[in-house]
Amino acid sequence: MRTFQxxxxxxxxEILHLPVLNGGDTEVGNLLENAYNEALHVMFNINCVNRNGxxxxxxxxxxxxxxxxDGAYNSYAAGSFLAPGVTENTLRALLADGMVNGSIxxxxxxxxxxxDKQLWIIAAYRHWLVTRNREFLELAADVSLKTLxxxxxxYFESEFALFRGPxxxxxxxxxxxxxxxxxxxxxxxxxxxxxxxxxMTLSTNALYxxxxxxxxxxxxxxxxxxxxxAEYREKADSLAETIRERFFRNSPNGIPAYFIHxxxxxxxxxxxxxxxxxxxxxxxxxxxDPSSGKxxxxxxxxxPNGIPVIWPSLDNNYLGSGKTGSTDRGYHTPQNITIWPxxxxxxxxxxxxxxxxxxxxxxxxxxxxxxxENDGIWEIYHARTGxxxxxxxxxxxxxxxxxxxLLSAVHHxxxxxxxxxxxxxFHPNLPSGWGELKLSGVNIHGAxxxxxxxxxxxxxxxxxxxxxECAPCLSSRLDGHHAIAIELGE
Numbered sequence: 001m002r003t004f005q006x007x008x009x010x011x012x013x014e015i016l017h018l019p020v021l022n023g024g025d026t027e028v029g030n031l032l033e034n035a036y037n038e039a040l041h042v043m044f045n046i047n048c049v050n051r052n053g054x055x056x057x058x059x060x061x062x063x064x065x066x067x068x069x070d071g072a073y074n075s076y077a078a079g080s081f082l083a084p085g086v087t088e089n090t091l092r093a094l095l096a097d098g099m100v101n102g103s104i105x106x107x108x109x110x111x112x113x114x115x116d117k118q119l120w121i122i123a124a125y126r127h128w129l130v131t132r133n134r135e136f137l138e139l140a141a142d143v144s145l146k147t148l149x150x151x152x153x154x155y156f157e158s159e160f161a162l163f164r165g166p167x168x169x170x171x172x173x174x175x176x177x178x179x180x181x182x183x184x185x186x187x188x189x190x191x192x193x194x195x196x197x198x199x200m201t202l203s204t205n206a207l208y209x210x211x212x213x214x215x216x217x218x219x220x221x222x223x224x225x226x227x228x229x230a231e232y233r234e235k236a237d238s239l240a241e242t243i244r245e246r247f248f249r250n251s252p253n254g255i256p257a258y259f260i261h262x263x264x265x266x267x268x269x270x271x272x273x274x275x276x277x278x279x280x281x282x283x284x285x286x287x288x289d290p291s292s293g294k295x296x297x298x299x300x301x302x303x304p305n306g307i308p309v310i311w312p313s314l315d316n317n318y319l320g321s322g323k324t325g326s327t328d329r330g331y332h333t334p335q336n337i338t339i340w341p342x343x344x345x346x347x348x349x350x351x352x353x354x355x356x357x358x359x360x361x362x363x364x365x366x367x368x369x370x371x372x373e374n375d376g377i378w379e380i381y382h383a384r385t386g387x388x389x390x391x392x393x394x395x396x397x398x399x400x401x402x403x404x405x406l407l408s409a410v411h412h413x414x415x416x417x418x419x420x421x422x423x424x425x426f427h428p429n430l431p432s433g434w435g436e437l438k439l440s441g442v443n444i445h446g447a448x449x450x451x452x453x454x455x456x457x458x459x460x461x462x463x464x465x466x467x468x469e470c471a472p473c474l475s476s477r478l479d480g481h482h483a484i485a486i487e488l489g490e
Contacts, residue, residue: 004040010050014085017443018044021410026435028365035368036410039403042377043078047400054089056105060379061398066105068094069116069169073342073401076123077408080130081417081443087127088136094120099147112191114155115165115204117147118211125214128221129419132445132476141222144215148232151208157262160200161242164262166190168203168277169342174318175309175335177271179264181316188318198262199271202247202278205239210285212236221421240287246270247278248288254295256282258310274301274311280346284353293354303383306366307347308337331383332391339381341367345405352413352429355458361431364409377402415439415451423476426463430488432456447478457490 003020006012021036023029047058057079059070071090079087094101096109100117103110124140127133155163166175173181173190180196190196216232219225247256247270257270258278279296282288288296301311313330330337344367351360370386371377378388379396389395411417414437416428424444430437430453442449455461463472464485472486 004037007045008048008050008055010055011044011048011086014055014083016044016083017441018082019411019439019441022438022440024435024437026433028434029437031365031368031372032410032437035371035406038371038377039406042398042403043074043400043407044083046398047403048083048086055083055086056090056093057086057400060396060400062396063399066090066093068101068103068105069113069119070401071105072116072119072123074404076119076126077342077345077401077404078411079404080123080127081411082407084127084131084133088131088133091120091124091127091136092139095143099143099150111154113171114151115163115197115201116168116207118151118207119168121147121211121218122207122214125218126419128218129421134222137218137222141215141218141224144211144218145228148211148215157200160246160260160262160268161238162200162205162246162260163208163239164198164200165204166197166199167201167259167275168207168281169340170201170203170309170335172318172335174316174333175314176259176316177273177314178316181314181318183317195263200260200262202243202256202258202275203281205243205247206278206281206285206287209236209240209243209287210281212239213285217421243282243287244289244292247282248292254292254299255279255301256288256292256296273314274308276307276309276311276343277346279307280343280350283350284346297351297354297356297359303337303339304366305339305370305381305383305386306344306363307339308383309340309343310336313337332393334380334390334393337383338390339370339383339386340379341370341377341381341399341402341405345401345408348405348409348413352416352427352458355429357429357431357456357458360409360413360429361434364406364414364431367406367409371406377406410439415453417442420473422473423478424474426460426472426484426486427458428453428460428486428488429458430454430456432490444474444478445476447474448481449484450482451484451486453486453488455488457488459489460486461489462487 023032057074059067075087093105100120102114103112121144128137212232213236216229219229255274258273258275259271348363376397379399416426418425437453440450
């Protein structure tokens with residue numbers, strides 16, 4: 001069994017909780033182990049840097065900055081669980097003027113990529129659930145309030161009761177169809193096109209729903225401003241209902257719209273494309289009801305290497321789209337019919353939440369194979385060939401949120417580790433044919449766990465701790481070393 005070896009000397013002083021995955025002797029088990037250890041390598045040996053005496057997570061091997069959306073995603077998906085001190089440094093670095101910054105760390109407020117900021121609030125609440133750091137929670141309460149107030153003032157469109165802004169991480173004009181993507185002066189950033197940033201996307205609005213709910217939970221945990229907490233929950237419920245009405249209703253195939261037009265002759269009408277992260281977030285955050293969720297899983301379009309960012313191809317002239325042959329159209333445009341592992345990570349969590357164990361297994365095996373076949377975690381992969389080198393888009397290796405996505409899928413989708421206000425619950429999903437899996441060195445508020453999954457499916461038939469059968473939940477007051485055994489049935 002291959003094990004991960006930590007390299008940077010400055011991380012020796014950090015409190016790290018890095019589990020060891022044992023996949024057994026099966027082909028899938030070896031594939032999982034290889035990808036899991038590569039993800040730890042990318043996250044800690046490549047992208048955890050020492051900056052001004054503090055360890056922080058940067059965005060990737062070829063992105064040396066701390067980006068707001070990357071830092072928040074990495075913290076939420078894996079950072080808080082594995083490296084609480086590094087994660088807190090990273091989250092604090094993303095603030096300016098008492099609120100979440102708009103693109104990269106730097107101390108000066110910047111609103112360039114405004115639509116991803118609310119992900120910080122979600123990451124901050126997860127950080128509290130994992131660490132129980134009350135001082136940080138106080139900071140998170142102030143930041144959440146100021147950030148949401150700013151976002152409501154500048155980006156909430158009362159005419160539609162939605163927030164405007166491109167989709168999660170979709171900063172390229174190539175992530176939108178014509179006429180938005182009529183390239184001018186060679187500019188590729190969506191923020192350079194005033195009409196393009198007026199679209200109202202599924203993923204961004206779904207993130208606001210979760211951010212409101214988590215901001216409310218932050219205030220409630222502090223027993224502070226309960227009236228505002230109640231208002232946030234009402235706003236979350238209202239926004240979720242608007243999403244269901246505007247994005248889901250009248251769908252031709254059960255797949256919600258990618259965005260609502262914010263300007264032009266189609267203003268207010270939905271654009272019926274499949275947005276991978278929008279699907280994942282709407283399922284994961286409880287926006288899609290069981291009936292809608294069932295239709296999504298029945299109708300979702302998957303490529304050979306997993307769920308693509310967008311489907312079908314966007315009609316635009318950015319890079320690959322419109323400049324290649326009809327069979328390749330869209331597959332070489334970075335934010336079109338392509339595989340970005342962080343999107344697949346969101347989708348895997350959504351599959352687990354809805355008990356779609358087979359789909360989860362297929363998606364995770366796809367990502368593990370992409371990592372193995374291409375000798376590492378790349379920023380992007382061709383949706384059919386798996387090649388990380390697209391026409392006109394330089395391939396970038398060691399992408400941090402690809403690593404965080406893989407780790408999150410193993411920890412929270414397969415092993416089902418779920419942090420709560422009271423401690424931890426288990427909601428595992430073990431695909432058929434995977435055999436027995438073991439995760440050692442899992443830390444929960446000072447307790448060290450060895451967790452073994454047996455059987456297959458997502459229904460717990462027996463849960464035991466130290467040989468004694470009990471409920472699949474652990475108190476935050478638990479300490480010491482414990483052996484957890486979970487038996488699953490279809």
